[in-house]
Amino acid sequence: xxxxxxxxxxxxxxxxxxxxxxxxxxxxxxxxxxxxxxxxxxxxxxxxxxxxxxxxxxxxxxxxxxxxxxxxxxxxxxxxxxxxxxxxxxxxxxxxxxxxxxxxxxxxxxxxxxxxxxxxxxxxxxxxxxxxxxxxxxxxxxxxxxxxxxxxxxxxxxxxxxxxxxxxxxxxxxxxxxxxxxxxxxxxxxxxxxxxxxxxxxxxxxxxxxxxxxxxxxxxxxxxxxxxxxxxxxxxxxxxxxxxxxxxxxxxxxxxxxxxxxxxxxxxxxxxxxxxxxxxxxxxxxxxxxxxxxxxxxxxxxxxxxxxxxxxxxxxxxxxxxxxxxxxxxxxxxxxxxxxxxxxxxxxxxxxxxxxxxxxxxxxxxxxxxxxxxxxxxxxxxxxxxxxxxxxxxxxxxxx
Numbered sequence: 050x051x052x053x054x055x056x057x058x059x060x061x062x063x064x065x066x067x068x069x070x071x072x073x074x075x076x077x078x079x080x081x082x083x084x085x086x087x088x089x090x091x092x093x094x095x096x097x098x099x100x101x102x103x104x105x106x107x108x109x110x111x112x113x114x115x116x117x118x119x120x121x122x123x124x125x126x127x128x129x130x131x132x133x134x135x136x137x138x139x140x141x142x143x144x145x146x147x148x149x150x151x152x153x154x155x156x157x158x159x160x161x162x163x164x165x166x167x168x169x170x171x172x173x174x175x176x177x178x179x180x181x182x183x184x185x186x187x188x189x190x191x192x193x194x195x196x197x198x199x200x201x202x203x204x205x206x207x208x209x210x211x212x213x214x215x216x217x218x219x220x221x222x223x224x225x226x227x228x229x230x231x232x233x234x235x236x237x238x239x240x241x242x243x244x245x246x247x248x249x250x251x252x253x254x255x256x257x258x259x260x261x262x263x264x265x266x267x268x269x270x271x272x273x274x275x276x277x278x279x280x281x282x283x284x285x286x287x288x289x290x291x292x293x294x295x296x297x298x299x300x301x302x303x304x305x306x307x308x309x310x311x312x313x314x315x316x317x318x319x320x321x322x323x324x325x326x327x328x329x330x331x332x333x334x335x336x337x338x339x340x341x342x343x344x345x346x347x348x349x350x351x352x353x354x355x356x357x358x359x360x361x362x363x364x365x366x367x368x369x370x371x372x373x374x375x376x377x378x379x380x381x382x383x384x385x386x387x388x389x390x391x392x393x394x395x396x397x398x399x400x401x402x403x404x405x406x407x408x409x410x411x412x413x414x415x416x417x418x419x420x421x422x423x424x425x426x427x428x429x430x431x432x433x434x435x436x437x438x439x440x441x442x443x444x445x446x447x448x449x
Contacts, residue, residue: 052079053406057241060139061085061120062148062160064092066193066223067177067257069116070230072147075237076119076413077402080145083427084117084418085136088124088448091420092117104396107419118399119413123428124421124448132446133158138431140165140172145237149177152187162252172250173240175233181256191257193223200225200261205268208283217281229260290336291315291347294373297356304347305369309333314366319350421449 057080061072069084069092076082086092098110123139126132137159140146146165148155155161162174176182179191197203197219207218233255240251262269268279271287279287284303286292291312294301306312309332316324324330324346329339336343351359356372363370374382380391380400392401395416402412424447428438441447 052411054078054080057081057145058143059083059145059147060136060143062136062146062150062155063177064149065094066116066226067229067233067255068147068149068175069094070227071175071177071233071237072120073116073118073413074230074234074402074404075145076415077404077411079411082120083139083143083423084120084122085127085139086122086124086420086448088126088421088445091122091124095420102397104416105419109417109419114397114399114417117417118394119415120418121415121423121427122418122421122449123424125424126446126448127158127160129446131441131444133160135428135431135441135447136160137165137168139427141169142431143169144171144173144241146172146174147177147233147237148174151190152176152178152182166250166252170250171244171248173237173244173253174250175237175253175255177229177233177255177257179256180258182254186258193226193257194219196225196257196261200258201265201269202261205265205279205281207281209281212283215281224264225257225261228264229255229257232260232263285340285344288337289333290340290343293344295348295351297351297359298354300356301373302351302356302359303371303373304351304363307369311368312336315347315363315368318362318366318368319347321346321350419449421447424449 054075057075059072059075059080059082061068061082061084063069063072064086072082072084084092092113094113094116095109097112098108100111101108102111102114125135127136140160153161156164162176165174166172178187179196180186180189198217202225203217203219206220208215233253236253236255240253244250267288271279284293289305289307292305292307294303304315306315312330312333313325316322328335330336330343360370360372379385385391389410390401390403392399392412394414397416399416402410404411424442425435425438428441428447429435438447442449
């Protein structure tokens, strides 16, 4: 594929997940991404194991692998004057910088957005923090778990009060981090497009807390319109019925009825066509108002047959439904295999990019790098002589 971002250089000063997720997406789209890491330690997630993956005798946490394909790693200690100068030189030759330091944390190194944009006015700098560059919480550190809690997501996730296990629950992956990474990538692409017209870069201010509020979507809208906080509903939907798991004779399946036509077909499959003319169930609004009665009637029918039979019938009827897979089952699913969503890159198992353009997937073929694997290569591209690189390595300014 003619990579859409070929020729764009990204300097990645971020670590953990939100920033690396953003830059991994940019790498998949063809950007050259140079990941700057602290010599001897690197990105925190390199050490967040088990499980560990071993390649060429070196081990790295599986967590790190999930967000760092497609990048080169240069280990540079920019807490030193020489290291900071190296990073400034790299920024001068880059299109994008992504960083997730605390507000003002890079200023003491001369690597803050204002300083970098003074060196390179065309530079797009994306700063990712927990709460943004201003406001009463700006100085606070931001962690996904805290953001899920403070941002309202945990209040609508989990079993309802009064039911076994009923309590606020975090989502099983770091969705605030991941969504922030995606929003940041969109903002970067927008700034690059604008730069084509104005010749000027930008400073992008992204906050996990802002993103968490934005991604509450219909739940936030429901709250604003009704003036009431939505309750936790477990696996049910606040606005659609039936839309939840049901126990078949052997295992649970999920049925997701999105409109009245689908409901009519479900009623036929269940041998209960009269549901459609029942005032309690004839519209989605009526079904929401009579949720308990509707769910009980559907549940009574679904438990009479095995899951495989139901899924085949529901598929043939055009009714959205599916099994509740484990992650290994999902990755092994025939659709996942057909779409080649599991890849082996340089002996490293990875989940592939979901982005396809003109029938081809935008997916980097570079495996997640070893710490400092490309330090010498990156410095050579800056025109630094091998003897000077060796000196910087011996002094600890550069690793790898």
